[in-house]
Amino acid sequence: MSEPISIQPPRKSMRKQRRRSIIVRWIIALFLIFFSIFPVLWVISASLNPTGTLATQQLIPNNPGFGNYRELLNLDQFPFWKWLWNSIKVSSITSVLSLSITTVAAYAFSRFRFRGRQTMLKGILLINVFPGVLALVATFLMVSQIGDVFPFLGLDNHTSLIMVYLGGAMGVNIWLMKGFLDTIPRDIDESAMVEGASDWQIFTRLILPLLRPILIVILILNYIGTYGDFVLARVLLRSNENYTLMVGLQIFAGAQFSQRWGVFAAGALMGALPIMIIYLALQDQIVGGLTQGAVKG
Amino acid sequence: MASNTVQKIHKPGASDRGPIFSRLIQFILLVALDIGTAWFLMKLADLGYFPLAAAILIIAIFVNVVLLRKKAYPIRWMLVGLVFMGLFTIYPIVFTVWVAFTNYGESHLITKQQAIDQILNLTYLPETGRAYTWTAFKSSGGEYALWLKDADGNGYLAKPGEPLSQPQPGEAGIGALDGQGIPESIEGYQRLSGILAATDKNLMSIKFGEEGKTIQIRSPMEAAELQPLYKYDPEQDAMINQETGTVYKNLRGMFTSASGQELRPGFVASIKWTNFRDFFISPALRGPIVRLVTWNFGFAFFSLLLNFSLGLAIAILYNDPDFPLKKLIRSLLIIPYTIPALITILIWRGMLNPDIGVVSRVLESLFGWSPPWFTDQWWAKIAILLVNLWLSYPYFMLICSGALQSIPDEIYAAAKVDGASPWQTFWKITLPLLLVAVGPLLIASFTFNFNNFNLIYLFNAGGPPMAGTPTPAGHTDILISYVYNLAFSGSRGVNYGFASAITIIIFFIVGTITLIQFRFTRMWEKVGENV
Numbered sequence: 149m150s151e152p153i154s155i156q157p158p159r160k161s162m163r164k165q166r167r168r169s170i171i172v173r174w175i176i177a178l179f180l181i182f183f184s185i186f187p188v189l190w191v192i193s194a195s196l197n198p199t200g201t202l203a204t205q206q207l208i209p210n211n212p213g214f215g216n217y218r219e220l221l222n223l224d225q226f227p228f229w230k231w232l233w234n235s236i237k238v239s240s241i242t243s244v245l246s247l248s249i250t251t252v253a254a255y256a257f258s259r260f261r262f263r264g265r266q267t268m269l270k271g272i273l274l275i276n277v278f279p280g281v282l283a284l285v286a287t288f289l290m291v292s293q294i295g296d297v298f299p300f301l302g303l304d305n306h307t308s309l310i311m312v313y314l315g316g317a318m319g320v321n322i323w324l325m326k327g328f329l330d331t332i333p334r335d336i337d338e339s340a341m342v343e344g345a346s347d348w349q350i351f352t353r354l355i356l357p358l359l360r361p362i363l364i365v366i367l368i369l370n371y372i373g374t375y376g377d378f379v380l381a382r383v384l385l386r387s388n389e390n391y392t393l394m395v396g397l398q399i400f401a402g403a404q405f406s407q408r409w410g411v412f413a414a415g416a417l418m419g420a421l422p423i424m425i426i427y428l429a430l431q432d433q434i435v436g437g438l439t440q441g442a443v444k445g
Numbered sequence: 446m447a448s449n450t451v452q453k454i455h456k457p458g459a460s461d462r463g464p465i466f467s468r469l470i471q472f473i474l475l476v477a478l479d480i481g482t483a484w485f486l487m488k489l490a491d492l493g494y495f496p497l498a499a500a501i502l503i504i505a506i507f508v509n510v511v512l513l514r515k516k517a518y519p520i521r522w523m524l525v526g527l528v529f530m531g532l533f534t535i536y537p538i539v540f541t542v543w544v545a546f547t548n549y550g551e552s553h554l555i556t557k558q559q560a561i562d563q564i565l566n567l568t569y570l571p572e573t574g575r576a577y578t579w580t581a582f583k584s585s586g587g588e589y590a591l592w593l594k595d596a597d598g599n600g601y602l603a604k605p606g607e608p609l610s611q612p613q614p615g616e617a618g619i620g621a622l623d624g625q626g627i628p629e630s631i632e633g634y635q636r637l638s639g640i641l642a643a644t645d646k647n648l649m650s651i652k653f654g655e656e657g658k659t660i661q662i663r664s665p666m667e668a669a670e671l672q673p674l675y676k677y678d679p680e681q682d683a684m685i686n687q688e689t690g691t692v693y694k695n696l697r698g699m700f701t702s703a704s705g706q707e708l709r710p711g712f713v714a715s716i717k718w719t720n721f722r723d724f725f726i727s728p729a730l731r732g733p734i735v736r737l738v739t740w741n742f743g744f745a746f747f748s749l750l751l752n753f754s755l756g757l758a759i760a761i762l763y764n765d766p767d768f769p770l771k772k773l774i775r776s777l778l779i780i781p782y783t784i785p786a787l788i789t790i791l792i793w794r795g796m797l798n799p800d801i802g803v804v805s806r807v808l809e810s811l812f813g814w815s816p817p818w819f820t821d822q823w824w825a826k827i828a829i830l831l832v833n834l835w836l837s838y839p840y841f842m843l844i845c846s847g848a849l850q851s852i853p854d855e856i857y858a859a860a861k862v863d864g865a866s867p868w869q870t871f872w873k874i875t876l877p878l879l880l881v882a883v884g885p886l887l888i889a890s891f892t893f894n895f896n897n898f899n900l901i902y903l904f905n906a907g908g909p910p911m912a913g914t915p916t917p918a919g920h921t922d923i924l925i926s927y928v929y930n931l932a933f934s935g936s937r938g939v940n941y942g943f944a945s946a947i948t949i950i951i952f953f954i955v956g957t958i959t960l961i962q963f964r965f966t967r968m969w970e971k972v973g974e975n976v
Contacts, residue, residue: 394787394788412795439883
């Protein structure tokens with residue numbers, strides 16, 4: 149087709165051109181970085197600003213101090229640690245249980261052939277397209293009705309919140325997991341089966357260890373998604389001490405946004421920090437999961 | 446391999462037959478579960494929660510079938526997930542579909558039976574009814590009794606829930622009568638003076654005497670035997686006013702007379718397709734809804750376009766594996782994506798605050814003017830697109846750089862040999878190949894933004910409000926936030942029925958897009974693959 153390419157050593161002008169291109173791209177990068185971290189810097193500055201209002205804030209505050217953090221942790225109507233603990237508790241339990249449900253179900257979809265399998269897989273996807281915000285009225289009524297019989301499963305309760313979250317466990321991530329499982333050759337299962345292993349043994353001892361990378365990604369994204377949810381938690385949780393951090397922050401922001409801006413900034417920063425650390429530490433795995441279509445929550 | 450560790454010898458096959466003992470235990474557990482469920486169902490039915498009870502019954506039957514039938518073995522693996530999905534995802538959807546065909550909402554919140562019961566509780570004083578003068582007595586335990594005197598001067602004792610009696614002084618604890626024929630005392634009760642009785646809050650609402658012939662205080666002078674004001678006629682499905690004879694017919698969940706008078710409360714009634722018709726052709730709603738839908742699509746489309754373009758541009762700029770500090774740049778650039786969206790949106794709300802936010806202040810000092818981010822509809826839309834850009838360009842940057850690396854270098858080399866310019870290479874090679882890889886994610890992102898409730902609700906709650914709309918709507922409202930207002934913000938009355946109908950319309954829009962996405966990616970075919 150084409151003539152063989154003659155490979156020449158790069159000429160001087162080309163190297164110069166490349167250096168210029170790198171400099172230009174660095175300048176662009178600086179602009180982009182400014183755009184992406186300016187709000188973060190600004191929030192950090194707000195949280196250190198001793199006057200604590202939105203109006204008086206400068207990027208580099210006069211007399212920076214940790215007054216806002218102290219105030220945050222001592223406010224009665226802002227039990228920060230309690231809210232953070234609620235968030236961590238609910239997200240941890242939800243993401244672990246949800247991951248278990250997803251994995252076991254995906255295994256069945258990948259390994260067994262049964263009637264209605266394809267219909268179920270498609271159905272799961274379509275059902276999850278239904279806008280969840282809209283089922284809120286029904287969900288709210290249902291939880292309050294269940295609570296009339298079992299108060300610990302009713303409104304203003306973390307158990308019921310977790311259960312509602314688990315209603316979405318049979319979701320899009322089943323597809324992702326099933327796709328991953330499909331790439332694991334079935335010969336492995338069959339050889340174990342010949343040796344007399346049961347399905348459950350094959351699943352737990354052979355397949356699960358091979359799934360570890362994708363399990364971690366889905367677990368983390370699920371954790372982050374639950375941690376960041378506020379609509380459901382806002383509707384189902386009623387009392388100050390039961391709020392998750394996102395609900396608490398939203399309510400705090402609604403009530404006294406501009407006067408207590410510094411306190412809000414401190415809370416926002418401390419609430420965002422755990423998630424930021426997870427992301428940045430595990431970015432390679434998460435990116436891998438995202439490109440394959442994993443979803444938050 | 447690891448199969449060496451598996452000791453137990455088992456017959457291979459789909460069904461895992463355990464020893465009889467463990468099967469017995471399983472059976473006992475199932476029976477226990479069923480008994481518990483039955484008890485729960487009875488409790489729910491007692492409370493009148495029939496739809497929920499029906500849903501749980503169906504799920505319980507499903508669980509039993511799956512656990513007892515050997516053929517359903519694969520389903521057992523996903524049983525827990527399916528139960529949660531059935532109860533917390535499918536049941537709310539079915540409920541929403543049902544509500545969409547009703548007028549459930551403000552003044553139509555209760556069932557028909559509840560509404561009828563409430564209306565039947567209304568009473569009136571018929572002309573033939575008997576009126577009495579009264580004197581009130583109160584026990585230390587807070588119970589009340591009335592001493593009634595009819596026009597002929599006969600005295601009666603009336604207590605709530607008991608038939609009227611005509612005791613003489615000395616009987617039943619009745620003390621001696623005073624000059625007006627009223628007992629000085631009743632055993633266990635204290636006589637209330639006129640002023641005390643007039644200011645007693647409870648007294649007026651108590652029904653004395655046995656049911657059906659109750660006597661209630663009408664005025665400081667008079668107590669009267671009341672009769673139900675309305676009678677329900679099941680044949681006409683109408684309420685008939687006993688005093689005037691007016692017939693109130695059931696009109697879409699509200700008993701309404703021929704002249705248009707309504708009997709409150711109304712109740713939930715099926716109104717068939719009215720909610721959907723209103724959405725598409727109601728003249729009052731047409732203006733706002735056309736605008737909402739246009740902005741909804743526009744928002745999703747421009748968000749996707751902007752976010753994808755910026756993400757792609759960054760991915761291409763720094764695709765060079767030798768670029769210095771590439772990893773650091775990436776880490777700094779994905780920071781916006783790592784912060785929970787709620788926090789980000791609230792921070793931007795503060796930064797764009799027109800009077801005191803930093804962006805406005807900087808622009809003000811530079812140009813002497815800053816955009817009215819929250820009060821002008823176009824600037825509000827721009828602000829939302831800007832915030833969304835900040836929120837999600839890192840995602841596109843990540844997936845694009847992943848996809849770019851999967852495009853083989855040989856293709857670029859070939860293009861170079863053929864003399865393609867970088868511009869041509871981009872449009873003819875990079876972009877098409879990239880779109881194949883990330884296309885499904887782009888469509889998913891479009892549907893996500895189409896329903897991006899959090900952004901709209903937290904940033905400005907859909908503001909600035911449109912003027913003169915029949916239900917509250919804002920210029921930056923998308924369908925889902927509009928629906929949320931309809932259902933939850935009671936400023937002009939909640940309307941669950943209409944909200945649910947719009948939900949279903951959104952479901953169809955998004956569902957269609959999802960189906961197109963599968964066509965596009967041939968995901969359907971993949972399901973069938975026997976890997």
